[in-house]
Amino acid sequence: MNAPHDLQTLRRPLPVEMSEALRARFGDRFSVANAVRDHHGNDESPYPSMLPDGVVFAQSTEDVVAVVNLCNQHGVPLIAYGAGSSLEGHILAIEGGISLDMTQMNKIVVLHAEDQTVTVQAGLTRKQLNEQIRDSGLFFPIDPGADASLGGMSATRASGTNAVRYGTMRENVVSLTVVTAQGKVIRTSRRARKSSAGYDLTRLFVGSEGTLGIITEVTVKLYPQPEAVSAAVCNFPTVHEAVQCVIQTIQLGVPVARVELMDANAVMAGNRYAKLTLRETPLLLFEFHGSEASVKEQAQTVQELAKDCGGMDFEWAERPEDRNRLWTARHNAYFAGLQLRPGCRASTTDVCVPISRLAECIDEATMLLEKASFPSTIVGHVGDGNFHVLMLLDPDSQEEWEESERLNHHLVTQAIEADGTCTGEHGIGLHKKQFMAHEHGEDVLDLMRSLKHAFDPNNILNPGKILDARP
Incomplete structure (x- = not known):
């Protein structure tokens, strides 16, 4: 099964000088072993493996600064890696480079129970957080299914089953610590529950998929455990x-x-x-x-x-x-769906529409999938108009892949024309880039490209995701 684009054509070798500097700085926490690279070059998307040239395991914001500075100096791509649960190809190294593994940055920095906020390192997962704060009587409600990291959930503007009542990461991230492409450490806001002081940089980084900066700490809202x-x-x-x-x-x-x-x-x-x-x-x-x-x-x-x-x-x-x-x-x-067709490869899509248009969009999806040549499932966070389609494909069948892409295109187009969006929570990554112009228009995309260039002029941060280069 072939991916829809000719990817990894821009790969360039890792400079020897940079490899030596990473080895001197990180020792065993820098790896070029095939098994380690393979683990960081695959996700849950339908794309083939795209391996980074090396993997660095960060343990602090200072580690991230060191890696960013080397990558920026040598023009090497840098991809932040959390739990590896992406469904749209976010973490794939389409141009090679360094995968920055954040999983060892998994500590609570400070819990402010009286303010119902907590600051954590970006690699801490949602389950780890809730386990560690259980005795406080508070909990963090956003649950995208996978035990994703808080940094990854912020970067993809994650949602989940509780979003209908508690909102998404967009509503629940209070502040971020971010390392910019130039190696500067910034804090996007204070912990006050509201602010009118300048541009809302927190919301800009939430959902940026690692293309504007590397998130190292996240401050989120907590809620009382219900009676x-x-x-x-x-x-x-x-x-x-x-x-x-x-x-x-x-x-x-x-x-x-x-x-x-x-x-x-x-x-x-x-x-x-x-x-x-x-x-x-x-x-x-x-x-x-x-x-x-x-x-x-x-x-x-x-x-x-x-x-x-x-x-x-x-x-x-x-x-x-x-x-x-x-x-x-x-x-x-x-994972349950995968068992319906052993040996299959899954291709997923999600859309989100105004609640008044939800029934017609799901009816259309149901009708199309009943006629498909492959099995499928539909699940959804339907309380906020978001549903997901899982298509179970023969990995050796180009015909099934092309059919699934036609279905995906139809469902996404219908959602956008219903004044909805091409993705409610999976994010853009690689797989949804083709729909950005239809949803936003070229003027908006040009503004997004300008922001990307301003934040990351050398295009080292997760290049090729969300947006293509200016036409």
Whole structure:
């Protein structure tokens, strides 16, 4: 299966002088071993391996500054690496260069429980954070499924199942420490909950996918652990009826914490993967947070809406272990889907549309996928209009790859024309670059290119991602 572009044509060898400097500075934390390079040259996207020329394991902001300065001096590409869970080719070394592994930068810098904020090193993952702050009575709600790093989640403007209530990384990052392409260390803002002081650099770096600077520390908002949590599963005859229930729930203003869609194929895959016994029809996974009384009221309202839309009786999961089993099945939907076609390679897409246009977009996706020559699943954070398609392809079939790309193009185009976006949370990387002009227009892209040049004049930071060079 071939990628849609001729990639890695611009690779240039790592200068000997730079290799020697990295070896002197980092010792064993600089590696050119094939196994290490291979690990950092693959992600969960459909693209083939694209290996960096070397890997540096950073342990501090000072380490990052040293690597950035060497790369800028020698004109060598630099790609920040977190958990490696990208679905759109963000971390692939299309021009070679250095992969900067941030996983050893995994400490909490300072917890301000009284302000409900915490500052962490960029390599700390969301699960590590919540485990370490559990005794504070606070938690960090953004959960994109994979146990992603906070730096990577900031760089891709991650979202997840809780976004319908708690928002995305865009709303929850308070401040960033960033190393610029010139090796300067900047802090984008203070910890105040709001500010009108100058340009909002925090929001500029959130979602920049490592193309404008290297994030080394992240300050995020925390939330009190809810007094009561209850989860429920509700099956529906069709995806359409499930989505109609979601639309009515959101339009009525019910403050659900999570509402997730799984189509019949996704449910079947989850049952096999997690040894569950869910009814294999389209379903919604709900979770309610709040006081005992408010949770009960929310659940009753949603259950009535579900029945009006053809939904079956709720199946409740109130014990933590039961809820965890349900949400583990949803979070593992990607890997569960792969088991539907052993030996396959997955190509994914996600779009996000205004909630009023969600039903028609998912109906169209369902119709197209039913006619496809390969199996697929649909899941979605449908409470905020975001859904994902997983297409399971024969890795040796160019025909299936091309068919999947045509489907992807159709779904993304439909979403943009519905005043939506080509990606709600996967990001652009390599795979979604082709849609940027349609969504934003060339004038906006020219402004983005100007920003990229101003921040990174030598184009060393994750080159080739988000934007192509000026036409």
